[in-house]
Amino acid sequence: MVAGKFKLQIRMNRVEGKTAIITGGGSGIGGASSELLAAEGANVVVTDIRGEAAQKTCDTIQQRGGSAISMQQDVTNQDRWGEVVSETLSAFGALDVLVNNAGISGASSVPLEETELDAWQGVMSINLDSVFLGCREAIKAMKGSGGSIINVSSVMGMVGGAPAAYNASKGGVRLLTKSIAVYCGTYGYDIRCNSVHPGYIWTPLVRNAIEFVDEIETEDDLMQMLVEKHPIGRLGTPDDIAKGVLFLASDDSAFMTGSELVIDGGYTAI
Numbered sequence: 001m002v003a004g005k006f007k008l009q010i011r012m013n014r015v016e017g018k019t020a021i022i023t024g025g026g027s028g029i030g031g032a033s034s035e036l037l038a039a040e041g042a043n044v045v046v047t048d049i050r051g052e053a054a055q056k057t058c059d060t061i062q063q064r065g066g067s068a069i070s071m072q073q074d075v076t077n078q079d080r081w082g083e084v085v086s087e088t089l090s091a092f093g094a095l096d097v098l099v100n101n102a103g104i105s106g107a108s109s110v111p112l113e114e115t116e117l118d119a120w121q122g123v124m125s126i127n128l129d130s131v132f133l134g135c136r137e138a139i140k141a142m143k144g145s146g147g148s149i150i151n152v153s154s155v156m157g158m159v160g161g162a163p164a165a166y167n168a169s170k171g172g173v174r175l176l177t178k179s180i181a182v183y184c185g186t187y188g189y190d191i192r193c194n195s196v197h198p199g200y201i202w203t204p205l206v207r208n209a210i211e212f213v214d215e216i217e218t219e220d221d222l223m224q225m226l227v228e229k230h231p232i233g234r235l236g237t238p239d240d241i242a243k244g245v246l247f248l249a250s251d252d253s254a255f256m257t258g259s260e261l262v263i264d265g266g267y268t269a270i
């Protein structure tokens, strides 16, 4: 090895022994994050509104020799949050990482000026209120021992261009994250809180929006239209985001709190 250079190491234990809850872990970014955290040594609690989807991710992890359990959870239900955290503590003895990932696109064919308040509040409830509920419950569990909270926002929490409720909810997640980071620091809790801002990732959330995009008829056309918005020349993959989640979950990011980790192929650089 040349003096002064880093030796290349393959590391598979960046979150060894930590216990992580990942919401919306039955699909897309949450599924990939669950699998990567487990591969790097975490005990993973995979939750999803579709319990069978969470179990499927859990099965994949266990087949690879990882440690995981699954729970059905609607993240808008505050009582369920208490149960999920309490069952996690019973199963693994601690909560070290919470990934508030579950979300919906709020895509709709209804114009903004015709949008019902119920529709607006439905998106806010799943994308923003749930993050408050998750953070509140995690702080109770983590304040004695420390931990890392990771909130999945979006580039749409930084710039406009999505349905209004989606933009507003993700912007809310961005600033809620900073508020929690400051709060935890002020009270001397060793809890870090950071947000992740993906560009477009080819998941069901994006693919299913096709029916609401004018003049786009095929998935290939939708993908091409979206690729053009990313200077890097492709859409992201769930794994691209999972790697950021892993970094924020691990002690490699020990000096980061209240930060925005933008993983967007240059979407916001234009």
Ligand code: NAP
Binding pocket: 023, 024, 025, 026, 027, 028, 029, 030, 047, 048, 049, 050, 053, 073, 074, 075, 076, 101, 102, 103, 104, 105, 126, 152, 153, 154, 155, 197, 198, 199, 200, 201, 202, 203, 204, 205, 206
């Ligand atoms: P996804 O593939 O649709 O996965 C989201 C998962 O969350 C699904 O299993 C979904 O179930 C579940 N879910 C929905 N509502 C829930 C609720 N009330 N309680 C618990 N689980 C619920 O979406 P994704 O693309 O991976 O998105 C994950 C996160 O990344 C979201 O917060 C999203 O806003 C954010 N994000 C995504 C992109 C992107 O381009 N994909 C970009 C930026 C940010 P159902 O399938 O039944 O809805």
